[in-house]
Amino acid sequence: MCAAVVKADGYGLGLAEVGTALHAAGCTKFFVATIDEGIALRKTIGTSPTVYILDGMMAGDTAGEFASHGLTPVLNSPGDIALWGAHCRGSGDGASRSPDGGTAILALDTGMHRLGLTAAETKDLAGASDRLDGITLDYVMSHLACADDAAHPMNHDQRRRFNELRHDLPSAPASLANSGGIFLGPEFHFDLARPGAALYGISRSTGAPKKMKQVIGLKGKILQVRVVDSESTVGYGATRSVPAGSRLATVAAGYADGYLRSLGNSGHGYAAGVKIPVVGRVSMDLISFDISAVPVDTLSPGDNIEMIGDHQTVDDLADEADTIGYEILTSLGQRYARRYIGGDAP
Amino acid sequence: MCAAVVKADGYGLGLAEVGTALHAAGCTKFFVATIDEGIALRKTIGTSPTVYILDGMMAGDTAGEFASHGLTPVLNSPGDIALWGAHCRGSGDGASRSPDGGTAILALDTGMHRLGLTAAETKDLAGASDRLDGITLDYVMSHLACADDAAHPMNHDQRRRFNELRHDLPSAPASLANSGGIFLGPEFHFDLARPGAALYGISRSTGAPKKMKQVIGLKGKILQVRVVDSESTVGYGATRSVPAGSRLATVAAGYADGYLRSLGNSGHGYAAGVKIPVVGRVSMDLISFDISAVPVDTLSPGDNIEMIGDHQTVDDLADEADTIGYEILTSLGQRYARRYIGGDAP
Numbered sequence: 001m002c003a004a005v006v007k008a009d010g011y012g013l014g015l016a017e018v019g020t021a022l023h024a025a026g027c028t029k030f031f032v033a034t035i036d037e038g039i040a041l042r043k044t045i046g047t048s049p050t051v052y053i054l055d056g057m058m059a060g061d062t063a064g065e066f067a068s069h070g071l072t073p074v075l076n077s078p079g080d081i082a083l084w085g086a087h088c089r090g091s092g093d094g095a096s097r098s099p100d101g102g103t104a105i106l107a108l109d110t111g112m113h114r115l116g117l118t119a120a121e122t123k124d125l126a127g128a129s130d131r132l133d134g135i136t137l138d139y140v141m142s143h144l145a146c147a148d149d150a151a152h153p154m155n156h157d158q159r160r161r162f163n164e165l166r167h168d169l170p171s172a173p174a175s176l177a178n179s180g181g182i183f184l185g186p187e188f189h190f191d192l193a194r195p196g197a198a199l200y201g202i203s204r205s206t207g208a209p210k211k212m213k214q215v216i217g218l219k220g221k222i223l224q225v226r227v228v229d230s231e232s233t234v235g236y237g238a239t240r241s242v243p244a245g246s247r248l249a250t251v252a253a254g255y256a257d258g259y260l261r262s263l264g265n266s267g268h269g270y271a272a273g274v275k276i277p278v279v280g281r282v283s284m285d286l287i288s289f290d291i292s293a294v295p296v297d298t299l300s301p302g303d304n305i306e307m308i309g310d311h312q313t314v315d316d317l318a319d320e321a322d323t324i325g326y327e328i329l330t331s332l333g334q335r336y337a338r339r340y341i342g343g344d345a346p
Numbered sequence: 347m348c349a350a351v352v353k354a355d356g357y358g359l360g361l362a363e364v365g366t367a368l369h370a371a372g373c374t375k376f377f378v379a380t381i382d383e384g385i386a387l388r389k390t391i392g393t394s395p396t397v398y399i400l401d402g403m404m405a406g407d408t409a410g411e412f413a414s415h416g417l418t419p420v421l422n423s424p425g426d427i428a429l430w431g432a433h434c435r436g437s438g439d440g441a442s443r444s445p446d447g448g449t450a451i452l453a454l455d456t457g458m459h460r461l462g463l464t465a466a467e468t469k470d471l472a473g474a475s476d477r478l479d480g481i482t483l484d485y486v487m488s489h490l491a492c493a494d495d496a497a498h499p500m501n502h503d504q505r506r507r508f509n510e511l512r513h514d515l516p517s518a519p520a521s522l523a524n525s526g527g528i529f530l531g532p533e534f535h536f537d538l539a540r541p542g543a544a545l546y547g548i549s550r551s552t553g554a555p556k557k558m559k560q561v562i563g564l565k566g567k568i569l570q571v572r573v574v575d576s577e578s579t580v581g582y583g584a585t586r587s588v589p590a591g592s593r594l595a596t597v598a599a600g601y602a603d604g605y606l607r608s609l610g611n612s613g614h615g616y617a618a619g620v621k622i623p624v625v626g627r628v629s630m631d632l633i634s635f636d637i638s639a640v641p642v643d644t645l646s647p648g649d650n651i652e653m654i655g656d657h658q659t660v661d662d663l664a665d666e667a668d669t670i671g672y673e674i675l676t677s678l679g680q681r682y683a684r685r686y687i688g689g690d691a692p
Contacts, residue, residue, distance in 0.1 A: 007630065008600075008602035008681075012602070034681065037681075054631070055598055058567065058569055076570060077570055109572075112580070112581060113574060113579070113634065114580070114634055118572065119575065145579070145581065145584050146582070148583075223461065224423055226459060228459060229465065229466060233457065234459045235491065236492070237491065238491050238498070242459075248459060250460050255672075256353075256676035262608070262668075283460065284354050284379075284676060285353060285401070286460055301423070322608075323607050326601075326630055327606075327607045330602035
């Protein structure tokens, strides 16, 4: 079974739209990072799907808030277990339980050292499993650190450790695989996979054996087309020189729109099917592309440059920015006009 | 005289709040990038301040829209001049003029090669200045490429070129200096300076002779404090190993919140006055700090780590991320709880 990870505003693509589309496609289990994201998602997809909160009971959140919005915490620590357990047994905060009130996921750390019970904490819990009284464990989960690299020894180490730690705990379904974990093979799948990146067209950092279908496009509008009359530098810091006669297109997007500043002098776009380089630094609101290789009079103000699309995937742009597709997506700014196209539309 | 540049959502800090504060402090001229930003700002600061739109008449925007919202375009091209001129002479789109309808800024390119009239276009215009009939030029402006580096020859080149180009045009007040330009000295000030970065506490990339007052702080909340039981790697890709006994704080922020991924294994925060390094990669929603140097039991879940503040400026964090403070600010995400503190408050 698959859940969908829609944290960080649906990986930057819009929690409401992404959540609605996945729910319509039959998804019944969702993961977000924070309780605020969970409350927002709940408003969109109604009361029936399960919404898990990866951050668990972040200090300040209360069990009562989880229960009143029908949200299910991932319990990352002995403290989380104590709070949620007290709530579920009717002895803690928000003691009148919601229908979802009794369930949770228990997270074990197997090598990320980020969230989840340590080996010692897991052993303690196994020896005092009454601390779980009243809690129905939907899953015991852990998270892979190196799933993008199938050959990395951490993968099998983490799987082995996961099985060892689970062994002494009360029996529950298990969940280990993120997108990369899915592609590591069936022994990593357990009872619930949790794809995020793969849902959004990211392939390269998930170890996907073939390219994911691209689900987003990004275009920038040309504000000006300029012809350089003598050899000149372009943009801040005068970092790049172009010869006389060069044609430049100034596009109305910049690092404030998530076109990362690291794409200066390294990114590319496409126009009329021709690959065109970013010249000079990326500005806050503007990018200069050298369109000298595009036939003259093909491009005018108001025309679009393809920044992510058929010619250039999210992964390609991420490589040029020296990052991963995830950061490209979660950085997409709010000034873009966002259009959502139904699954059946072209 | 000074205008305030508040584009890109007030450099990421909130257009409404920043605009209101600057207006209350006496600012009467504002610059934003797009007409949408201008419309939003106008709602906040009322009808009396002047709002300039740097992108000019972006394809698709109409003169009538500018006029009906009382926005003043920066004319970046012969096309912009033709559109706005026709409007101002009552012969174009939206012919019934608003009170602001007749004014504009004329932008000349002196070396950025991004926006503004080229030298040739400026000469053409000087020879046919009836194209400006009906338009009152508030300013003729240009933009400096290397103002952060006082010794860069581009600065005086651009100033000289700016004066040459203006010479043949109808007389109008002039504007050249951004934050960096202000610090280059009085000969760069002309009639209107346009600080952006300096308003928001950025010093390093503006050539400021002394540190700007910090105007923002950024804190991340600790989700978990962990003790590592044996030498282990932290985070995705297992890029960083920490010895047994290391104490780690997992903080609820990540690159989806604009804590750039390039800060992995290079950023720092402060806790209890102690400098603490980011260990491992920055995740989408989580950062791990090594808090081994902070006295035991000082930090608990719910406590804050200082990410920008008294110990560490916007510029410091930008250096660690291999970028500039501007990108740090415009990347700040929407999941942070944002609190605005009045100018008189501590």
